[in-house]
Amino acid sequence: MSILINSDTRLIVQGITGRDGSFHAQKMKEYGTNVVGGVSPGKAGQKVGDIPVFNTVKDAVAATKANATIIFVPPKFAADAVYEASEAGVELVITITEGVPTLDMVKLMPYLKKNGTKVIGPNCPGLVTPGEALAGILPGNIFKKGNVGLMSRSGTLTYEMVNQLTTNGLGQSTCVGIGGDPVAGLYYEELLEMFENDPQTDAIVLIGEIGGDAEERAAKYIKEKVTKPVVAFIAGQTAPPGKRMGHAGAIISSGSGTAAEKIKAFEEAGVPVAKKPTEIPVLIKERLGK
Amino acid sequence: MKIHEYQAKQIFADYEIPVSDEILCHSVKDVEKAAEKLGLPVVVKAQVLAGGRGKAGGVKLAKTKEELVNAANQILGMDIKGYTVEKVLTAKAISFTDEFYVGLTIDRNTKSVVFMASSEGGVEIEEVAKDNPDAIHKFVIDAEIGLMPFQARQIAFKLFDDIKLVRQGADLFEKLYRLFIDTDASLAEINPLVITAEGNLMALDGKMNFDDNALFRQPEVLEMREPTEDEKTEIEAKEKGLSFIKLDGNIGCMVNGAGLAMATMDIIKIYGGEPANFLDIGGSSNPQKVIDAMNLLLADKNVKAVMINIFGGITRCDDVAKGIISALEQMDVKIPIVVRLSGTNAAEGLEILKKTNLVTVASMGEAAEKAIEMAGQTV
Incomplete structure (x- = not known):
């Protein structure tokens, strides 16, 4: 699955x-x-x-x-x-x-x-179910079949994270790049629900970035509805307010959408937030009791 | 893209939303002339692309000629959040009885255009949202149908008791919605919308932002763009397919992908350094992009070391390496460069870089550490 x-x-x-x-x-x-x-x-x-x-x-x-x-x-x-x-x-x-x-x-x-x-999407790298199908522009060779589900607003940062997982022996069920635009299709909540119901997925990685409040809403959803372990990463912790960081969605406006708010929301929902990409596999293994 | 208040109000006026009589001025003399034409009292308002102008002292009422000259002298040339005031709007002072807030924006959550209205006008809406969120009425608009007249009336009934004002308001809200859609705006705000002493509605201040992705079909909006020096560099970069934002640190960053570029800035900071910029070279493999990017980085005299962080997907690491080599051939680079290549054709890329004296590392953490260390040694 x-x-x-x-x-x-x-x-x-x-x-x-x-x-x-x-x-x-x-x-x-x-x-x-x-x-x-x-x-x-x-x-x-x-x-x-x-x-x-x-x-x-x-x-x-x-x-x-x-x-x-x-x-x-x-x-x-x-x-x-x-x-x-x-x-x-x-x-x-x-x-x-x-x-x-x-x-x-x-x-x-x-x-x-x-x-x-x-x-x-739009403005997304697509998605991949390792070993079965790849619909997107992601480099296929970094993925490995396994039990970690991943969702991300970014492209290359996803590759970085997947590479961390794969080289540390953690394969993936499905990895979805949801895209960096402010208005996009499937988002965290829908995907969290799918991963929660997917028997192959045992843990979930959520890669967010500054701008909007989707991460805060995801944190709330996780707290209420997700039983599987989730770990997160937020890009743009050092981004200055008012500047759009490449993605149209990645902008801190009038003090909202900051990394600090998102990290706080996740921690309150029991979701550990990695400071560096290298911490993601460590956190996953801890959560899975490996 | 942002525009000034006076430009937003020109768009309002084009859609027959009532605004005060006002004249754009570039000097104290201009302001005096404008006041003569409009008649005192007038309000002198700084025109900069930053919020909080009132708090910063950039908006002043002048009842006498002396007050007028003082206001103009104080405001012209002043600094508001890093922007120097080069022009002011001289507007006829309007006496009013009530202030409201109305605004349209795109809501990521409902994926639709949302109309916001509040009786607490004249203050920053973000403050109201924080302290008294119930005071803001939100109406989700179905983009297929648009803002229907009954919805516009529903909004107006939330703000006004008098049916005459409800009708005026509903008409004004429909116009605001139309101009929002017509111009591909991402924000259209009237704050305050006032009831004048004569009992009519008028937009006393206006703010508009536009969707950068739609500028290709909005030539009139694009003509209103007034970039600052930093923004000019950013726009120039965009024309070359690069996404660049200048920051204040000394580690120049070159990264493929916006998310990874942000994460690169973050990791530099975690290791105790300061990034000099955000730079996303995008997903293409054109070596010219690397050369353009290197030029941008080296134009910043604060940059003491460069960190190149590439995770190849569509971007091929060997192409990036070739770009780095030709950049080095064309330019006299005196500062250290640390390169991290992973993903598509990374081995080939690293092989190419062996010929140079560049420092290559395996992970972004190492790249950051090394770049910071070397920046410290660069004079």
């Missing part, structure tokens, strides 16, 4: 003929992901590697029974691509695109909710 994706996932790639889309479509396939098709308007009949290309998501779903899609189209067209996937009945939509206007996402949300579409 795992969450969201596994060896049964049938993935299509929207924007498959673009530079990033074609590169990562093949990388994902090499990892072992069941990439069944791609979408690029006007390119139906072509192939990227041996992956067939379709004009529309509807066509792709009809031909391949795809149940997940990954989006690599430019920011201007990203919201349209998510709509298209949702309308075609795709259950899981992973949006890698960085720089999507926030109001585009806001306008999408009610429709996605009505359709029951699960969205990850």
Whole structure:
């Protein structure tokens, strides 16, 4: 078991003929992901590697029974691509695109909710269930199958953490990059619930950063609903207020969204917060009694 | 992106939200002329992109000519949270009976636009939120439908008793919502919204922020941008695909990915050093980016050592190494550089760097320790 994706996932790639889309479509396939098709308007009949290309998501779903899609189209067209996937009945939509206007996402949300579409991102590295499927731009070789679930607002910091886990003998059930934008799809609470219910997951790592109050809400949720051990890390403890740290979501505004507040919330919920990435595997092992 | 009060009020005026008569001024002379035109009393207000202007003494009422000149002299050139006041807004003083707060923003939690309204206007809304959260009414707006007239009235009924004001308010709120959506704003605030002595609503102060991701389709908003010197460097960096923020320390950082870049700053601090910047070179493998990034770091004279922290994913470590080599060839680098490469093609990258005298380490903790140690030895 795992969450969201596994060896049964049938993935299509929207924007498959673009530079990033074609590169990562093949990388994902090499990892072992069941990439069944791609979408690029006007390119139906072509192939990227041996992956067939379709004009529309509807066509792709009809031909391949795809149940997940990954989006690599430019920011201007990203919201349209998510709509298209949702309308075609795709259950899981992973949006890698960085720089999507926030109001585009806001306008999408009610429709996605009505359709029951699960969205990850935008501005995210994707997700991986080690040994089964990788839907994203993450480097596959650092992951190892195991029992630690991981969720993160950041990309490369996720790799850093996963590397710490793997080199210390801790494999992962599923690792999800939820993205760095202020308005995004699946977030901590939904993923915590999935990991809590996933029999393969025995411990959870939550990697947060400054800005917003999602970590505080996650802490509250953990306190009330999560029985599995959770450990956390917060990036941006030294970030100055009012400055956006790369991610649109990572900004301390008027004294709220600080690392100190988030750390306090986690500690009150019984979630230890690592000061350095190297402490994460130590904390996990302590919690698992290893 | 932030804009000044006078710019926000220009947008309000474009949408027929009533604002006071006011003139933008750059000198004491300008202020005198403006006051002549508007008639005393006037309010002289510092125009800087920082909050808390009133508390800092940047907003003054002038009833006489003498008060006017004093106010203008005091405010022009003063420092508010690191910003020098170069212009002021001279506005006709308005007598009013009541002050309110109204604002629109994007709520991450509900993933929607939220309208906030409060009878406690004229003070910072963050203070109200902390001390008396019940005084702020929040209305979640369904983005598919927009702000409906009945919702606008619902909000107005929370603030006003008089049906005439309710209608005026509802109309004004719909306009505020429309301009928020039209301009891809992330914040649109009127504080205070007042009932004038004549019994009408007027926006006495305004604040707007915009979504940087949407600026590509907002040319008129983009034209209002007035970057400071530090921000100019940041914008220039962005055009080269780098995300850069200057800080005050002496360890220059070059990292791929925003989260890892923040964690790098944090770890430098944990080991007792001070980061000189936040710098995310992004996910591409273009060696030119490394050269541009190195130029940015070395332009800061406070930088005594550079720490390069790369975890390769899409970014390939050998490409970064090549970038470092060509940067070193093009530039006369006198300060020590510590490099940590992990992930995609790290071994190849480290092999390339063997030819140089750069210090290579295996983890980010070691990189931070080494960089701090070497910065201490650099004069």
